[in-house]
Amino acid sequence: xxxxxxxxxxxxxxxxxxxxxxxxxxxxxxxxxxxxxxxxxxxxxxxxxxxxxxxxxxxxxxxxxxxxxxxxxxxxxxxxxxxxxxxxxxxxxxxxxxxxxxxxxxxxxxxxxxxxxxxxxx
Numbered sequence: 383x384x385x386x387x388x389x390x391x392x393x394x395x396x397x398x399x400x401x402x403x404x405x406x407x408x409x410x411x412x413x414x415x416x417x418x419x420x421x422x423x424x425x426x427x428x429x430x431x432x433x434x435x436x437x438x439x440x441x442x443x444x445x446x447x448x449x450x451x452x453x454x455x456x457x458x459x460x461x462x463x464x465x466x467x468x469x470x471x472x473x474x475x476x477x478x479x480x481x482x483x484x485x486x487x488x489x490x491x492x493x494x495x496x497x498x499x500x501x502x503x504x
Contacts, residue, residue, distance in 0.1 A: 389444055391419040393437055393451075408432040 394404040401415040417423030440453045
C-alpha cells in the first residue's frame, strides 16, 4: 500500500463497509469515496481527520504509510471512550454501582474496592 488511496480503501474494506456506508460515517458521498480510492480525487485534510477520528486510525499511517494503522489512545482518551460507551449502554444497575463508588471518600474503602475489582477481573 504505497499510496493514500490504497490505505483509504484498505480501511473501508477491513471494516466491511461499502463506499456508501463508509461515506455516511464521515459525511461524504459514495462518489467522493470512489474518487479517493481511485486517485481521481485528492483526499482533503478534513477527510483525513474524519477518517482518523471515526475509525481510530493513526494519521501518520494514513498519510505516509508509516507506523501502525490503528491509533493508540492515551489512558485519558481510553477512559473517556469507556465512560462514553458505558453511558450509552444504559444499564441502570451498573450506573448505580458507579454512582455509589463516586461518593466514596475514604482511601481505605477505595483500596478495598480496587482489590475486589482486580480479583473479579481475573
